[in-house]
Amino acid sequence: MATGYLILAFPGKNISKIKIKFPGGESVPWLYFGNDFFKRRHTAEQLGRHFKSINIAEIHNKVARDIKFEHVQWIDALNRRYGDNLQWWFGAVSSRNIYCSSLFQACCYLEILQELWKDQNRRPKLVVVESLSLARAILKWTVEKDITVDIVCSIKPKLKSFLQPVLSFLKWIKFLVILFLQWLAAHFTRKSYEQKNTDLSCSMLFGTTIHNESLSGDSIFTDRYFPYLHEHLLGKQIKKVILPFFCGFCYNYFSIYKRMRLSSANFIIKEDFLRFSDYLSTLVYPLKVSRQKIESTPFRGFDLSDIVKQEQTSISAILGLEPMLIYRLILRIKQAGFQPTSILIWYENRPADRALVAGARQVFPQTKITGVQMFLHSPNFLSLYPSESEVEAGLTPDLLLQTSKYQCNVARYFTKSITCQPAAALRYAHVFNSEDTPDLNAERAKKSILIVLPFNIAKAVELLEVIKSVLDQIPNDIRILVKTHPDYDTDALVRAFNLHNWPDRFQNCSGSLSEVLNQSSVVISSTSSSMVEAVIKGIPAIFLGGQTLLDQNILFNQAVDIVTECFSAREVVVAIKRYLDLSPCKLSQYKEMGKTLRDIYFTPINEETMLPFFGVK
Numbered sequence: 001m002a003t004g005y006l007i008l009a010f011p012g013k014n015i016s017k018i019k020i021k022f023p024g025g026e027s028v029p030w031l032y033f034g035n036d037f038f039k040r041r042h043t044a045e046q047l048g049r050h051f052k053s054i055n056i057a058e059i060h061n062k063v064a065r066d067i068k069f070e071h072v073q074w075i076d077a078l079n080r081r082y083g084d085n086l087q088w089w090f091g092a093v094s095s096r097n098i099y100c101s102s103l104f105q106a107c108c109y110l111e112i113l114q115e116l117w118k119d120q121n122r123r124p125k126l127v128v129v130e131s132l133s134l135a136r137a138i139l140k141w142t143v144e145k146d147i148t149v150d151i152v153c154s155i156k157p158k159l160k161s162f163l164q165p166v167l168s169f170l171k172w173i174k175f176l177v178i179l180f181l182q183w184l185a186a187h188f189t190r191k192s193y194e195q196k197n198t199d200l201s202c203s204m205l206f207g208t209t210i211h212n213e214s215l216s217g218d219s220i221f222t223d224r225y226f227p228y229l230h231e232h233l234l235g236k237q238i239k240k241v242i243l244p245f246f247c248g249f250c251y252n253y254f255s256i257y258k259r260m261r262l263s264s265a266n267f268i269i270k271e272d273f274l275r276f277s278d279y280l281s282t283l284v285y286p287l288k289v290s291r292q293k294i295e296s297t298p299f300r301g302f303d304l305s306d307i308v309k310q311e312q313t314s315i316s317a318i319l320g321l322e323p324m325l326i327y328r329l330i331l332r333i334k335q336a337g338f339q340p341t342s343i344l345i346w347y348e349n350r351p352a353d354r355a356l357v358a359g360a361r362q363v364f365p366q367t368k369i370t371g372v373q374m375f376l377h378s379p380n381f382l383s384l385y386p387s388e389s390e391v392e393a394g395l396t397p398d399l400l401l402q403t404s405k406y407q408c409n410v411a412r413y414f415t416k417s418i419t420c421q422p423a424a425a426l427r428y429a430h431v432f433n434s435e436d437t438p439d440l441n442a443e444r445a446k447k448s449i450l451i452v453l454p455f456n457i458a459k460a461v462e463l464l465e466v467i468k469s470v471l472d473q474i475p476n477d478i479r480i481l482v483k484t485h486p487d488y489d490t491d492a493l494v495r496a497f498n499l500h501n502w503p504d505r506f507q508n509c510s511g512s513l514s515e516v517l518n519q520s521s522v523v524i525s526s527t528s529s530s531m532v533e534a535v536i537k538g539i540p541a542i543f544l545g546g547q548t549l550l551d552q553n554i555l556f557n558q559a560v561d562i563v564t565e566c567f568s569a570r571e572v573v574v575a576i577k578r579y580l581d582l583s584p585c586k587l588s589q590y591k592e593m594g595k596t597l598r599d600i601y602f603t604p605i606n607e608e609t610m611l612p613f614f615g616v617k
Contacts, residue, residue: 003145004117007126008135009152011039015046017152018126027052029123031116032548033109034130035102037458038496040548041465043128054124056112057545057567063111064104064380064550067300071104072096072387072414074299079389086358087289089395090323090351091316093308097350097383098550100319101311103304104382105550106134110141110302117145132157133310140303164314171318172286178251179279179325185257186271193261203239203266205338207345207356210244215259225346225374227426230265232610241340243268243329245352270329273336278328285324286317323355330359340367342615347371347397349383354395361394368615371397374427376529376601377410378552388415401612403428406600410557424609425602430514431536432604448479449576450520450534452513453493454527455485456549461497463526463544468503470573478580481509483516483530522579524572527552535562536598538591540579542566558597562590 009018011034022028028051032040044053075096082088092101109129116122129135135157142149208225215221221242223230233240244267249256260267289312296308343360347353353371360369377384386396401423402408408420425431451467453460467480474480480503484493490508509516513530517523523534524542531541532554543553545567555563564575582590603609 004123004147005150006124006142006147007150007152008138009126009128010132010135010157011036011043011128011130012153013042015043015153018128019047019050021150021152022050022125025050028125029054030126030128031056031113031124032128033113033134034128035105035458035549036130037462037548039130040128051126053547054116054122055547055568056116057547057551059112059115060108060547061545061551061567063108063115067107067111068104068380068382069414071107071299072382072385074297075103076387076389078294078296079387079393082292082294083389083393085288085292086327087285087316087320087324088292089354089358089390089393090320091289092311092319093294093316095319095351095383096387098381100315102131102134103307103311104380106131106137106304106307107299107302108550109134110137111300113138114141117147130157131307131310132161133306136306137302137304144301161310168286168314168318172283172321175318175321176283178253181251182253182257183271185253186269188254189257189261190269190272193258203241203338203340204233205340205343206240206242207343207353208242208244209247209346210256211248212256215256215263217259219259219263221263221265225427226372228424228429228605229426229610229613232613238614239266241266241268241338243356268329268333270325273332274325274329275332278325278332281328282321282324285320289317289320319351323351326352327355327359330356331363334363340364343367343369344613345369345371345397347373347400349386349390349396354390357395357397368399369397370399370401370613370615372401372423372613373407373411374401374403374423374425376403376532376554377407378527378554379556380550381552385411385414386418388417391415391417399612399615403602404600421612422603422609423612424605426605428533428602429605431533431598431602447477448481448520449474449522449524449580450481450483450509450516452483452523452525452530452534453485454525454552455487456527457485457488457493457496459527459546459549460485460488460493462546463524464497464506466544466569466572467524468501468506470569470576471503471505473573474576476505479507480505481516481520482506483509483513521582522576524576529554531555531563532597532601535560535590536594536601538562538587538594540564540582540590542572542575542579544572558600560593560597562593562597 007021030051031054032043079094088094093103095101098104116124139149208223242265260269294308294312296305345353345356357369360367390396396418400411400418400420402411402420403425405422408422412418412420484490494502513533517534517537517539520539523531523539524544525531526544526546531543534541540562543565545551553565566572566575
């Protein structure tokens with residue numbers, strides 16, 4: 001006899017087939033499993049008030065916290081089984097990057113469903129999923145639990161799965177076009193501008209990301225990832241060569257190649273070193289990946305084989321193209337006579353980072369590799385944390401540099417086998433500027449709530465919708481300031497939110513983060529390091545957890561009164577009212593608390609704290 005009944009459906013424009021399954025007048029508890037907030041919002045609107053979405057924000061956060069260590073160990077086992085092939089390390093499964101791999105998110109969804117099902121009063125009657133492979137994993141779970149399942153609206157996801165090879169081929173074509181445009185830019189700028197005679201034999205190799213604004217119109221290089229360090233090197237007359245990783249250029253490369261050629265900084269332009277065989281080897285790389293057969297063991301009783309297969313076939317083949325080219329480039333610069341004195345890379349444990357380390361280990365075995373993580377780690381952004389299997393395979397730097405001793409402990413969560421050292425927090429020099437601290441007792445500071453939005457515009461809209469739902473409970477004389485992320489502009493945000501529903505009380509604010517913080521008495525955010533900068537100034541912060549996306553509360557380990565973690569609109573209102581009614585004594589305590597947190601997270605910049613960047617303890 002079946003232990004329950006569940007409708008499993010997929011989002012779409014017309015969900016009348018789902019509503020037909022529930023003809024009665026009773027309330028229908030339901031779940032949405034997927035990353036697309038706009039599809040979730042549309043589904044909720046189409047279902048109507050008869051369907052009650054189950055708030056899973058808090059349980060989602062708890063599940064992720066409880067299973068992530070075991071999940072990384074499970075991936076470590078796969079890495080040890082398949083890591084003899086270099087291409088495995090450039091793929092989605094081994095990457096653990098939640099922004100290109102849905103594996104950890106899927107594990108959380110399965111755990112949430114199982115946890116809710118244990119309680120007869122919390123069981124969903126409907127689960128809407130975006131992923132066909134996740135739906136198959138749920139079906140296998142229901143068979144094991146003897147749950148009767150009815151599947152609705154499955155034609156579109158099946159069609160999308162069938163067309164996946166075509167979509168992957170189109171992405172391969174896009175990569176080929178970009179390669180060709182980069183080659184053209186390199187070729188014509190090499191012919192047009194005088195070549196610099198760079199001594200590659202005795203220089204420090206920098207691996208850093210280049211944006212369009214990284215090089216000014218007169219070719220002056222500014223590194224947003226290593227501020228102050230290049231100037232420090234210049235003062236010590238240490239030669240450096242920069243290996244650029246491009247970000248945000250789409251199809252326009254001629255200008256940046258021209259500026260790199262003309263810059264006084266020395267850039268490794270890959271087209272000057274790579275040969276036809278390197279491009280050919282890279283372009284046939286997807287064929288090697290597609291032939292690799294992966295068998296995965298169950299994770300906590302769940303069969304994830306369909307999800308792993310989808311990750312390998314639809315993501316890994318394309319994800320590994322650029323890393324493979326970087327790996328080949330490192331081998332070529334060795335042949336050109338380059339022998340770096342040391343290697344310093346901005347390290348996020350991306351496939352591209354692994355490719356650089358793998359190539360350097362092969363051709364520069366005696367050169368020390370230092371990975372710099374001058375950022376604050378989010379709890380569920382798993383790829384930022386090196387794992388034991390990655391250290392064993394020699395794909396991690398010899399040394400990690402963090403913003404503080406505390407951050408060293410955080411970064412080594414999954415392995416203690418990697419050496420870590422605190423160094424000058426280059427990107428956070430401003431947090432030690434006492435003159436930049438606002439007067440929290442000032443009347444203006446008591447009248448504003450600052451909402452700092454994350455880089456994901458869908459997550460930003462979700463956050464704003466929660467705030468909109470409680471505006472009637474926030475006094476009208478309290479200003480609501482909205483600070484958008486640089487990855488999108490205000491117009492795009494308003495369109496995504498829905499122009500006709502944008503509240504008049506939402507005031508878009510420009511200026512630097514420091515300037516807008518000085519106008520605020522409370523900060524609300526999610527997945528943003530701006531919360532840390534707020535509390536360091538003594539400004540209380542509210543973290544709002546999301547429903548379906550993994551939370552990234554950077555202050556997750558700090559049990560302090562200046563930070564409140566919320567998982568519902570009601571909790572947000574309570575926190576806002578408490579923080580708007582703080583006494584001068586409490587505000588002074590928060591300022592001291594902020595200084596304590598600053599010293600926990602950041603190391604000041606001075607001559608001594610700069611030494612680790614040059615291999616000096």
